[in-house]
Amino acid sequence: MEVSGLVWGLTIVLIVGLLAFDFIFHVRKAHIPTLREAAIWSSIYVGLALLFGVGVLVFGGSQMGSEYFAGYITEKALSVDNLFVFLIIMASFKVPRADQQKVLLFGIVFSLIARTAFIFVGVALINRFSALFYLFGLFLIFTAVKLLKPEGEGEGDEANNFIIRLAKRLFHTTDEYDGDKLFTIHNGKRALTPMLLVMVAIGGTDILFALDSIPAIFGLTQNTFIVFTATAFSLMGLRQLYFLVDGLLDRLIYLSYGLAAILGFIGVKLVLHALHENNLPFINGGEHVDVFEVSTPLSLTVIVGVLAVTVVASLMSGKGKVQNLVNGARRDAAHYVDLSYTTDPAERHRLYVDLQETESRLQKIEPKYADMYTEDAELQELIAKAHEAHRSVSSEPEHS
Template identity: 70%
Template structure:
């Protein structure tokens, strides 16, 4: 089903309007979103995405609606996985929590631009060369294998981008609010905030290389690909603050995503065989193979994600990883903070988290005690807290 140009323009204007609204009313003034704020706006953006899908079912056709929801759920799951890397980047640069919203919104906008470019390039290739389905399927199968081996490659790419930026860009060691440039020793230099955005932008391009083949495996309708991708990214900023503490608990998310990407990769290759025109495969003739329907795809994707989340939240490993990651994050926040009131709050939070560590199974507690970095962070926090207590 073709989509009229006016619908395209209205959709693009609506998405741009939502991004502008997000910046003007939430991000422009630096602050840390409350749990209520993050919950309300996350629910609102998910609601908008669902209503859009219902609209497709009512005013488009059932196939378009089903393809949209399959694509949206897949892209949303991949976006949540992306948040892990965003968390690592912002943690490594010690981005002030109040300024993280602006970094996240930049990442969302850049990701939307990068993925839109890949979408139209991918659509042009698919319309011209049927063999591209084989290529996309192979990319997804390789990506799934790398996820299972823990070799997604994002961290190495992030470090490469960061090293390049540090080498060729003159930057200061300190933040100046959320400014990208500041004056240091009489010279105009870039702040670490710009480096963070460079790192986020670089990883967004890599994420698009996995994301776009995945959704093209579910639908070849460019409008559905674009809207499912766009709505999966909208609200990602609020979701980050809502599930920040839960991200570390999703210890099996990579396995679930690997299963989904492998499934879509097989689906793409089956479709490629069905549409085959490659001369050295079946003499360039179509191959009669079973194709996987959109309804089956949607059921598999949702089923795998539900099982992954339940297994992660219920597992002792998930609880241990979450507890250690929380202590690590709070300890770094304490060491980077200079406000006495905020430090006092963080100390209370750390004490509560340490009590949670004591409730873990013996094997998990032993593994945490052998984590040299974690032990060093906790000891540094204790030393600084005792020192400040003696001087006050």
């Protein structure tokens, strides 16, 4: 089904309007969003995406509707995985809590622009070279296998340290943030702030994410409008979701396995589709191969099923629960000790209360998992520093 220029125009206006609304009413003034605020706006953006999907289903038919929902769910799952990397980057650059929203919104806008470019380039290439489905399929299978291999936690830090070293060599930079400014005056000279560097790091990772995400959704539909809207709406609300699930992402310990299964499945589907449409002379003499093709409803069922199993298995895992508590204690203690993270008394109080609650829960974990907490000397030292910092603040005399 062809989508009219009017529908394209109205859709783009809607998406740009949502981004502008997000910036003007939520991001322009730096603040730390509450859990309630993040939950409400996350729900609103998911609701808008689902409502848009219903519109596609009603006006575009069941095929387009199914393709949109399959694409949206897949892209949303991949975007949640991206939040892990965003967390690492934020921690590496020690971005102040109140300024993280602006960095995230920049990442979303940059990602949308980059992915839109990839979409239209991909459509043009697919229309000219149907054999590209083979490359997309094999690339997704390769990505799926790579997701199953554990990666070192320091890799993200190393990449960011490289960016910092390169920037310092080429430009005049400062190690201190100046609010959310990208440039500041340092030693009488105009200098780059870490805020600009972290945005460069986020933008660079967004391009890498697009290399996985766009082939994945092309494996579900080649309708340009569906690819664009499913991708765009999956990115909407990602900023709010970051603050909503911050601290819970570590709980999804099997997410990488679920995403690997989904990407592998879509990769196989693409290869089967390429065989069915084959025109390469060295495969079956350039004739199409009679193979099973995966339908969109089956794709949607597999994607939803894999995500459901992944989430349930993660939430039920005893080791996962302990790992989540350990990571939460480490994060809260580090943020409490680091005054550059936040000096807001309410946020610091929240961090300390959360740390105390997490410690209390860690005291009650099963003995077989106890060494994950008790034998982590670095964590114990960090928690002790947090308690010492809290005692020093509590003992300060009050000023009238």
